[in-house]
Amino acid sequence: IVMTQSPLSLSVTPGEPASISCRSSQSILDSDDGNIYLDWYLQRPGQPPQLLIYTLSHRASGVPDRFSGSGSGTEFILKISRVGAEDVGVYYCMQRTEFPTTFGQGTKLEIK
Amino acid sequence: QVELVQSGGGVVQPGGSLRLSCAASGFNFKSFGMHWVRQAPGKGLEWVSFIVHNGNTTYSADSVRGRFSISRDNSKNTVFLHMHNLKVEDTAVYYCARLALTFGGQVVVPSWGQGAQVSVSS
Numbered sequence: 650i651v652m653t654q655s656p657l658s659l660s661v662t663p664g665e666p667a668s669i670s671c672r673s674s675q676s677i678l679d680s681d682d683g684n685i686y687l688d689w690y691l692q693r694p695g696q697p698p699q700l701l702i703y704t705l706s707h708r709a710s711g712v713p714d715r716f717s718g719s720g721s722g723t724e725f726i727l728k729i730s731r732v733g734a735e736d737v738g739v740y741y742c743m744q745r746t747e748f749p750t751t752f753g754q755g756t757k758l759e760i761k
Numbered sequence: 762q763v764e765l766v767q768s769g770g771g772v773v774q775p776g777g778s779l780r781l782s783c784a785a786s787g788f789n790f791k792s793f794g795m796h797w798v799r800q801a802p803g804k805g806l807e808w809v810s811f812i813v814h815n816g817n818t819t820y821s822a823d824s825v826r827g828r829f830s831i832s833r834d835n836s837k838n839t840v841f842l843h844m845h846n847l848k849v850e851d852t853a854v855y856y857c858a859r860l861a862l863t864f865g866g867q868v869v870v871p872s873w874g875q876g877a878q879v880s881v882s883s
Contacts, residue, residue, distance in 0.1 A: 679862065
C-alpha cells in the first residue's frame with residue numbers, strides 16, 4: 650500500500666493551526682475488527698520517530714491534546730491546533746493494517 | 762513500560778557483515794512478532810524485515826532478501842538482524858519495532874527502539 654502525504658513541507662506561524670494529509674492507495678480498514686491502523690510520528694533531527702497518534706485517533710502517552718488524528722477509508726489528517734516551536738520536524742504517517750507496513754514520504758514542518 | 766534497547770551497528774566495508782540486537786522488556790516478548798525498519802540518510806522510513814512470535818516464519822523486503830536475515834531468542838527477549846554482503850546503499854539507521862495490531866482484544870501501542878547506525882563505506 651502506497652502512502653502519500655501532502656504537503657511535503659509547510660511553514661506555520663506559532664499559535665496557528667496546521668494540518669497534514671495522508672492518503673492510502675487502498676483502504677486500510679481492518680475487516681476483522683473495524684480498526685484503521687494508521688499512525689502518525691514526529692521525527693526531530695537526529696532522533697528516532699516519536700509516536701504521536703496510533704490507530705487513527707489515539708494519542709500516545711504524553712502527547713499534548715493539541716494533536717489529533719482523524720479520517721476514514723483512504724484519507725487521513727493530522728491536525729495541530731496551535732503550533733509551537735517544539736513541533737518542528739518531519740511528520741510521517743504509517744499504515745500497519747496491511748503487511749508490510751508502509752510509510753508516507755514525510756512532511757517537514759517549520760516555524761515562520 | 763515497554764522498552765526496546767538496541768545494540769550493534771558500526772562501520773563496515775562493502776561486502777562485510779554486521780549483527781544488530783534489540784533487547785525487549787516490559788511486555789510478553791514471546792507473544793509478539795517483531796520488525797526492523799531503516800532510514801537512509803536524509804530519506805524516509807523503509808520496512809526491512811519481520812519475524813513472527815515464535816520465530817518460525819520470517820519476511821524480508823526485496824532490497825535485502827538473501828542478504829539479511831532476522832532471528833530471535835525468546836529466552837533472552839531479543840531479536841536480531843543479521844546483515845551480510847552489505848552494500849553502500851544499506852547505510853542507514855536501523856530501528857527495531859513492535860507494531861502488533863491487537864493483543865488479547867486490546868489495541869497495542871507501537872513501540873520503537875532508539876536506533877542503530879550502520880555505515881557501509883570503503
